[in-house]
Amino acid sequence: MTxxxxxxxxxxxxxxxxxxLAAPLGLSDMQVRxxxxxxxxxxxxxxxxxxxxxxxxxxxxxxxxLPALRRRVRFVVYGRAxxxxxxxxxxxxxxxxxxxxxxxxxxxTLTQQSCASALAAIDVAGRLLAAEPDxxxxxxxxxxxxxEKAFTRDAQFIPETSVFSEGSSACLLSAGGGRDxxxxxxxxxxxxFDVAGGESPARFQRVYRPALAExxxxxxxxxxxxLSELRLVLPHNVNLMTWKRLCxxxxxxxxxxxxxxxxxxxxxxxxxxxxxxxxxxxxxxxxPGDRYLVAxxxxxxxxxxxxxxxxx
Amino acid sequence: MxxxxxxxxxxRRTVTGPAALLGDPVLRERTAxxxxxxxxxxxxxxxxxxFDAPPGTLGQSYGEMAAELIPVVVPPDEPxxxxxxxxxxxxxxxxxxxxxxxxxxxxxxxxxxxLCDQGSAAAFTGLRIARGYGCxxxxxxxxxxxxxxxxxxxxVPARHRAVAMLYxxxxxxxxxxxxxxxxxxxxxxxxxxxxxxxxxxxAEVRELTTGRGDAAVVLGADLAAAWPGPGGDAVTTxxxxxxxxxxxxxxxxxxxxxxxxxxxxxxxxxxxxxxxxSVVALEPVSRSEPVGERGAHERAQxxxxxxxxxxDPDPGAG
Numbered sequence: 001m002t003x004x005x006x007x008x009x010x011x012x013x014x015x016x017x018x019x020x021l022a023a024p025l026g027l028s029d030m031q032v033r034x035x036x037x038x039x040x041x042x043x044x045x046x047x048x049x050x051x052x053x054x055x056x057x058x059x060x061x062x063x064x065x066l067p068a069l070r071r072r073v074r075f076v077v078y079g080r081a082x083x084x085x086x087x088x089x090x091x092x093x094x095x096x097x098x099x100x101x102x103x104x105x106x107x108x109t110l111t112q113q114s115c116a117s118a119l120a121a122i123d124v125a126g127r128l129l130a131a132e133p134d135x136x137x138x139x140x141x142x143x144x145x146x147x148e149k150a151f152t153r154d155a156q157f158i159p160e161t162s163v164f165s166e167g168s169s170a171c172l173l174s175a176g177g178g179r180d181x182x183x184x185x186x187x188x189x190x191x192x193f194d195v196a197g198g199e200s201p202a203r204f205q206r207v208y209r210p211a212l213a214e215x216x217x218x219x220x221x222x223x224x225x226x227l228s229e230l231r232l233v234l235p236h237n238v239n240l241m242t243w244k245r246l247c248x249x250x251x252x253x254x255x256x257x258x259x260x261x262x263x264x265x266x267x268x269x270x271x272x273x274x275x276x277x278x279x280x281x282x283x284x285x286x287x288p289g290d291r292y293l294v295a296x297x298x299x300x301x302x303x304x305x306x307x308x309x310x311x312x
Numbered sequence: 313m314x315x316x317x318x319x320x321x322x323x324r325r326t327v328t329g330p331a332a333l334l335g336d337p338v339l340r341e342r343t344a345x346x347x348x349x350x351x352x353x354x355x356x357x358x359x360x361x362x363f364d365a366p367p368g369t370l371g372q373s374y375g376e377m378a379a380e381l382i383p384v385v386v387p388p389d390e391p392x393x394x395x396x397x398x399x400x401x402x403x404x405x406x407x408x409x410x411x412x413x414x415x416x417x418x419x420x421x422x423x424x425x426x427l428c429d430q431g432s433a434a435a436f437t438g439l440r441i442a443r444g445y446g447c448x449x450x451x452x453x454x455x456x457x458x459x460x461x462x463x464x465x466x467x468v469p470a471r472h473r474a475v476a477m478l479y480x481x482x483x484x485x486x487x488x489x490x491x492x493x494x495x496x497x498x499x500x501x502x503x504x505x506x507x508x509x510x511x512x513x514x515a516e517v518r519e520l521t522t523g524r525g526d527a528a529v530v531l532g533a534d535l536a537a538a539w540p541g542p543g544g545d546a547v548t549t550x551x552x553x554x555x556x557x558x559x560x561x562x563x564x565x566x567x568x569x570x571x572x573x574x575x576x577x578x579x580x581x582x583x584x585x586x587x588x589x590s591v592v593a594l595e596p597v598s599r600s601e602p603v604g605e606r607g608a609h610e611r612a613q614x615x616x617x618x619x620x621x622x623x624d625p626d627p628g629a630g
Contacts, residue, residue, distance in 0.1 A: 051353075083426060084406035087351050089466055093429045094586055103503040103587070108437050112397065112411035112426035120425050127444035152349035154407055187423055191416025195408065196333060196375060302412030 002126025003177030004310070005141070008062025009278045010055060011167040011265065012047035018163055025156060035163060039239030040259075044165040044266040046150055052085060053092040053099075055147040059168035060100055066143070066172065070100065072135045073172075075128050075142040076107035079121030081269040081298065082148060082155055083111045093145070102143070114298025115236060116187070116306040118146045118270035122173065123185045123308075129175040142173040146270035155269075158299065162238045162267045169274035180277075180310045183291070184222035187306040188215045194302040204303065209242070212297060213250045215305040219293065223309035231290035231312075233257045234276040236297055237267045258285070272296065286312040317443050317450065317479040318492040319594060322564050323384040324557070327472040330367035331376050334404055340370075346407050347461055356462040371404035372457040372472045378410070379417050381476035386451060391420025392478070393447035396438035398427045398454045400556050401468060404461065418451060431583035432532060432555045433500060436590035440498050442479055449480040456556040470553035475560040493567065493577070493594040496520075501589040509582050509589055510538040520578045520593045530566050532559035532581030535589070550581070563594075570596075 018035045021027060021044075035041040050058075056078075060066060066073075078093045086092060097107045106128075110121045125142035132140040147168025150156045157163045188211060192199040220226060227250065235243050235257050243262075247254045258276045260283075261268075268275050273294045280286050290312045298304035333339055344363045351358060362370070378397060386392055395418050397411045415424035427434040427441075435454040442450035453476045456469040479495070497520055504512060513535055521527040529547045531539055536549040548566045550558030559581040566577055574596030582589050 078429065082407060083409065083428065084350065084402040087354050087356050087462055087464055088401050088460060089464075089585060090354060091429055091586070106433075106437065106500055106502050106588070107430065108427050108434060109429040110425050110427060112409040112424070114409050114412070117425065120423075124425075124441055124444075127441065131444050151353070152346050152407070154346070189412045189415040189421065189424060191413040191421075191424075194375070194410075194413035194416065195336075195339060195405075196379075196413055197416055298409065298412070300407065300409045300412075302409040302416070304409070304412055 001176065002122065002129065002182040003174050004171050004180040005174050005177045006063050006065055006172040007274050007277055008059050008170045009167070009271065009274050010058035010062060011165065011268070011275070012045045012050060014045060014047045015043045016046045017043045021157065021163065025153065031160070034160060039162070039241050040263050041163050041239055041266050042263050044163050046166050052147065052149050053095050055149070055166065055168040056092060056096045056145055057099060059145065059147060059170040060096065063170050063172060066100070069141060069172070070102055071137045072139065072141045073102055073105050073143050074132050074135065074140040075125055076102055076105045076145065077121045077125045077142060078109040078145045079118035079270045080109050080111045080146065080148060081115045081117055081300070085148065085151065096145070113304040113306070114300040115267070115270050115272070116296040116298035116304040118144070118273060119185065119294065119296050119306040119308050120187065122182065125173050126175065126182060129173060139174055139176060144171050144173055145169070146274065148269040154300070165266045165268045167268040167271045167275065169271040171274060180312050183309045183311055184219045185308045186215045186218035186222060187304065190303040197302065209246050209249050211305045212246060212295060216250065216293065216295060216307045219307035219309050223291070225291055225309060227252055229291055230256065230293050232280055232285055232292040234273055234280065234292060234294045235259065236295055237262045237265060237272045238297065288312060316494050316496070317481065318494045318597065319477055320480050320492040321385040321478045322476065323381045324475040324561055324564060325377065325381060325473065327372055327377055327474065331371065331373035331404060333373045333376065334367040334370050339405065343404055350406065351462045356464055358462050362461055371459045371461060373405050374399060374403040374455045375405070375408065375410040375413050377455050377472065377474040378414055378453045378476065381453065381474055382414065382418050382451070385476050385478045386419050388419050390449060392418050392422040392449045392451045393420060394442055394445050394450040395422040395424035396427060396441060396450065396452050397424070398434035398438050398452070398556065399456060400428065400431045400434065401456050401460065403457055422451065431586050431588065432534070432559070432581045433583045433586065433588035433590050435556065435560060436498065436500055436592060439479070439495065439592065440500065443495065443498065449478060452477045452479065454556050454560060456554065467553065469555065470551070473554055473557040473561065475557045475564070477560065493596050495592060496595045497591070497593040499591045502587060504582070504587045504589045506538070506584060509535065510540045512589055513580055513582065514540050516591045517578050517580060520591065521576065524576050527576040527578060528566050528570065530559060530563045530577060530579040534584050535580055535582040538582065
């Protein structure tokens with residue numbers, strides 16, 4: 001069973017108030033107020049001095065066990081929201097692998113599920129590990145990376161919905177670890193909301209919460225658990241209002257959703273799950289045996305709704 | 313019961329026409345902005361007037377290239393569970409979640425994602441992932457376009473090409489086309505230096521063809537350049553300057569050519585920029601049938617059906 005053995009997160013220190021985004025993005029005062037007052041999004045993290053490679057390496061550097069375990073790392077899977085983030089053939093993933101001494105690992109990017117790509121990356125890495133024989137140094141491991149720069153307009157904000165923070169994460173996965181075991185994964189894609197799919201943004205707004213509720217329910221069913229048995233929900237940091245409304249829809253007490261990072265960090269692309277996991281651990285919110293759910297929505301062109309249930 | 317994946321059907325296409333989506337001025341403007349932001353930190357330049365050019369000269373949409381092949385290989389009554397899109401060179405809609413769209417137009421509404429940043433190894437990785445999913449059917453689509461919209465000094469593919477391959481479990485797939493060619497081995501090596509790839513590839517092919525004197529070998533062009541093994545009719549080489557689709561294009565040629573007398577095939581490719589050697593072995597399922605048990609009309613049919621016209625204006629050039 002796939003398990004997360006270690007998690008590291010990097011967020012730039014530099015904080016940018018949402019008001020500062022107004023001029024460069026051409027946002028009106030009303031739009032800024034919507035972010036701050038309605039959605040609870042007050043600031044994001046951005047650092048123009050840090051490259052994408054820098055972000056990924058800083059997250060990996062937080063995995064203190066990695067240098068000793070690197071020869072067991074067979075796969076490096078980079079879950080990324082934006083499909084193309086550098087000109088071809090610039091390849092930050094392989095730069096990171098070389099720097100970390102992981103040139104022996106199979107490294108690739110998994111994308112086109114927008115901000116839900118990280119959960120698919122965990123699922124895929126787990127399946128690859130399950131089929132992989134032991135290394136001479138022990139059971140194989142996978143390194144799952146996330147990390148993005150707010151390099152273009154679409155990567156800076158989602159109109160009327162969210163603002164993005166730069167950041168990154170790194171986690172070590174094994175096929176048989178015992179720390180955070182993956183019990184179930186569910187994913188539902190709605191490609192009709194692509195530019196060629198013909199569906200309207202207004203309809204997307206209407207299906208958003210019911211679709212997320214459905215995929216959460218499916219993940220819970222597969223895990224053989226219920227909403228009431230969950231200790232915690234680690235959300236995507238899209239905004240506060242979405243989660244307040246979703247909680248009402250599915251009957252989940254809002255206090256069981258870890259929303260601490262929405263206000264001060266915003267939406268860290270694919271890294272939200274790991275940012276929130278770190279906070280949950282720092283606050284001592286997860287005890288051995290606790291079950292928790294991770295939710296993600298990829299809402300670029302096309303939409304992907306995903307949820308995972310773990311046991312800590 | 314054989315629960316491994318079989319290559320059941322395939323289709324491929326050389327695209328010569330314009331991408332319809334790039335005729336949309338809103339999308340063109342959005343793409344222009346995205347590409348400007350993408351290239352600026354790297355000091356690359358987008359040619360002046362690029363986005364004033366007719367769509368036919370601008371480049372391709374991988375969504376359109378793949379969507380055209382899906383109905384050719386996937387009948388509506390054969391739902392797919394997993395769709396993997398792979399590419400190295402990006403298309404002209406680089407911010408688009410194309411795989412999510414393809415899920416919408418593929419029977420079964422499969423789980424879908426794209427793999428990239430791995431050069432020619434990505435399609436092999438996609439097949440490896442499909443094996444791990446244990447699904448009834450998986451659709452693997454690999455795509456490449458022949459242009460880059462900025463002045464990067466790197467080789468680009470010779471043509472816009474796409475290959476779609478439907479893989480499924482060997483029994484109960486309801487294809488009515490036989491059980492195709494079973495994937496019997498799939499191996500990938502990382503960190504392979506150019507000086508070492510010839511010996512490693514030869515050793516892999518030798519091991520996978522031991523005792524199979526009739527086995528065919530298909531090599532991507534980058535591996536063929538280093539290939540130390542025997543040549544002749546047993547070796548098929550992929551077309552030059554088609555790094556993502558070439559080996560699969562040649563594999564389909566080989567399977568089609570061997571339709572009357574199917575034989576094992578080992579296909580391999582080397583990604584020189586990133587150091588990956590990938591090898592896949594396929595075994596025709598009906599190979600053990602004594603010759604003569606297949607009727608003449610059956611022998612005329614390939615075990616793996618290559619469907620649809622290539623649409624290649626110059627097929628002889630590979």
